Structure formats: C-alpha cells, structure tokens
Amino acid sequence: MVHALAETESGSLLLIDLDDFKAINDLAGHSAGDMVIQHMAKRLRELRPAPKLAARLGGDEFALFFEPLPDAQLLQTARLLCKGDRDRHVATACVGIAMTQPGCSTESLLGHADLALSQARAKGRSNWHLYNPADGTRESLLDRTEQLALITDALHDNRLALFLQPVMAIQAAQTTHYEALLRVRMPDGQILPPAPLIAAAEASGLIRDIDQWVLQHAVALIASRPGLRLAVNLSARSLDNPELPALLQEMLQQQGVKPQQLILEITETAALNQLTHAEILLTGIRTLGCKLALDDFGVGFSTFQYLKHLPVDFVKIDGSFIRTLDHSEDDRLFVKALVDAIHGYGKLAVAEYVENQAILQWVTELGVDYAQGYHFGRPQEVDTVLAG
Numbered sequence: 001m002v003h004a005l006a007e008t009e010s011g012s013l014l015l016i017d018l019d020d021f022k023a024i025n026d027l028a029g030h031s032a033g034d035m036v037i038q039h040m041a042k043r044l045r046e047l048r049p050a051p052k053l054a055a056r057l058g059g060d061e062f063a064l065f066f067e068p069l070p071d072a073q074l075l076q077t078a079r080l081l082c083k084g085d086r087d088r089h090v091a092t093a094c095v096g097i098a099m100t101q102p103g104c105s106t107e108s109l110l111g112h113a114d115l116a117l118s119q120a121r122a123k124g125r126s127n128w129h130l131y132n133p134a135d136g137t138r139e140s141l142l143d144r145t146e147q148l149a150l151i152t153d154a155l156h157d158n159r160l161a162l163f164l165q166p167v168m169a170i171q172a173a174q175t176t177h178y179e180a181l182l183r184v185r186m187p188d189g190q191i192l193p194p195a196p197l198i199a200a201a202e203a204s205g206l207i208r209d210i211d212q213w214v215l216q217h218a219v220a221l222i223a224s225r226p227g228l229r230l231a232v233n234l235s236a237r238s239l240d241n242p243e244l245p246a247l248l249q250e251m252l253q254q255q256g257v258k259p260q261q262l263i264l265e266i267t268e269t270a271a272l273n274q275l276t277h278a279e280i281l282l283t284g285i286r287t288l289g290c291k292l293a294l295d296d297f298g299v300g301f302s303t304f305q306y307l308k309h310l311p312v313d314f315v316k317i318d319g320s321f322i323r324t325l326d327h328s329e330d331d332r333l334f335v336k337a338l339v340d341a342i343h344g345y346g347k348l349a350v351a352e353y354v355e356n357q358a359i360l361q362w363v364t365e366l367g368v369d370y371a372q373g374y375h376f377g378r379p380q381e382v383d384t385v386l387a388g
Helices: 002-006 021-028 030-045 071-083 106-123 137-156 194-204 207-224 236-240 244-255 268-273 275-288 329-344 357-365
Strands: 012-018 053-056 061-066 093-099 128-130 160-169 174-185 230-233 262-267 291-297 314-317 348-351
Touching (some): 012 071, 137 174, 174 207, 207 236, 262 275, 268 275, 329 348
Parallel strands (some): 314 348
8 A cells, every 4th residue: 555655646545444343243243244344345446536546454444545636525425434324234434534745755644544543533433534734643632631630630629520311201201210420610610511521531541530439429329319210321441340340339338229229321332342341241230230221322333233242221322313303214214223123122212312392202103211301301410400
C-alpha cells in the first residue's frame, strides 16, 4: 500500500474498520466473519466513482485512495461506508479520512488517516472523522487532561451526584424503578455535561473508582428509601474486575438492601467486546439476586444470538431507533424484530428516548414492556424526584 500510494499525487485516503468484527467471529463463527468481509469487499467494488487504489490491510480493515473528489461527494462516500446495510449483511464501520497536503509524505498521509480513524472510533460505532491538523493528538490529549482533572477534583471534593429518571411499566402505567445517572457539580453549583468527563475517566482508568462511588451511593439511597429500586450503569472497565460480585455482596449486606432492588446496566458494546468474561461476571452478579440490563441494544451489526449467553433480565433498545418511530416505517419494523428477539430469549424490552405520546403509542403497539424518556420525566435530583 505504501509503494502504491507513493505513485499518487493528490487525493484522499480512507481507512475503514468494521464494527464488532471480533464479536461476529466469536458468536457466529469464522464463516460468518468471512461473509461479512466478502459483502464489504463487494460494496467497495460497487463504489462510484471507483477508488484509484483499494486494499485490505488486515482482518477487518480496508483502505481506499480516491483522486480528488468534491468534498460533498467524499463525505457522502464516508457516510455510506459507515452506515452498513442490515438487509445485505454489511457491517457498520468507522472511517478515518486524510487528504494529501503539500509536502506530505506517504507515511504521514497514512498516519493522518490512522489518527482520524482513532478519533472516529472514539465517537462510537458507525462514525467517520476527517483529519485536521488543528485537532491533532496534542490538542485532544490536552482537552482530555482538563476533563480528567475536573472529574478527579469532583470525586475527591464530593461533588458527584446521582440524578434519577423514572422507568415505566407500560401496561401498568406506573413507575417501577429509576435509573441513577451520574452528574458532576462545579464549585459554583453548575452541572457539567457528563459524557466528555466520563470518557476521560474511562480512558484513564479512574472510571473504576467512579463506578464504586456510584454503587455505594445507590445502595445507600435504596437503604434510606424502603421499596426503592434503582438501575445503575457499569462501565466496560468494571467487567475486568473479578472481585465485583464480592464487592457488591458486601455493600448490600452492610446496608441491609435486598439484591433484587438493584439493577446493573452494561452496554451492548462492552458485553460484545469481552463476551466470555462478561458472561462469567454477570452470572456471578445474578447469583447474588441482582437484576441485570443490557443497554444500547441493536446498534451496529449483530446476530443477537449472544442474548442467550448473557443472564440479563432487561434489554434496553437503543434510543436512535425509538426517537424516529413516529415517522420511520423502517425503524418500526426493526424495533418489532428486536422486541421479538428479546422476548424470544425470555427477557423484557425497554424503550429509551420515549419523548412524546406518539412514540409511547408506537412502543406500546410494538410490544415493548417498559419505557423511559422525557415524556415521563427528565433526570432530576433525588430529593425532587422522591419528594412524595
């Protein structure tokens, strides 16, 4: 690839990395992984205009070089490659884009595209990023360092807080439990957006301490409110901790809390990235009596067969499919298929991002069991939510 690029003059390099390819191989076998690769290769051959160069760099990575294209056409191509195609069994992907610059060597061009791909992956599945010298690694690291300092100080100064959002049983039309969501306060009382702070904590490993803080305070809150049930989020890093079940058991016993009052949520991505490990750990937690939920279900390519391996009680359908139910027939069909799969494995379906009556009506018709979103209440401070 390096030698081939050296013969080009100007244009754009796209690096493509398939989402969840390891999980596809692990869950459905290498023949399924080979099929995914073949479908992606066919998609690349069908691109118009055709790339000047195309190569498979490794197991699930491809590279394309295009001669100069209009910006809109280049970005349209990147978005197409990100999206995947469920009907054609084409996986979603992350795409890093770098454009040739005056005096830019082949190695630099590859390096820029690789950096852009890393930044696309950091955004999550099915994302693209265009390399820009102004947003290079140094600036990203400085921003992340600042975010890490903010959340570290908040943890040490006891400025973390739990906000609660209700989760409703649709048929009974009543709140059955609340999701406890982490918030960070500044010294002046301002609440900071949590996503970049949590991302910085995950990258540094501080998230383990934050997970423990959340668990301790959630269990203490349950102990102070008889009958309260809370769902809390566990980071992917917590799945690496074999002592977690024992730690949970100690917390629950010290506070006199019944395990059934605590629901632990992990994301689909975290579970798929370490499926065997997750299955063992979650089984240990389930043995205690705690309930389990799988979050962000349905994003990206998946056979859903892994559901039978995970001992979860609730499966939360990703909000990107729910918020469009009132105007997207495709998403209605897809959500119906997800609900059928969830129920087929003996689990309960939860819809996130239910923000109005129209969406609530659709999730009800599609057979969803629980709903959560602004239609029922925004995340608010504990005293406000539980005032009654």
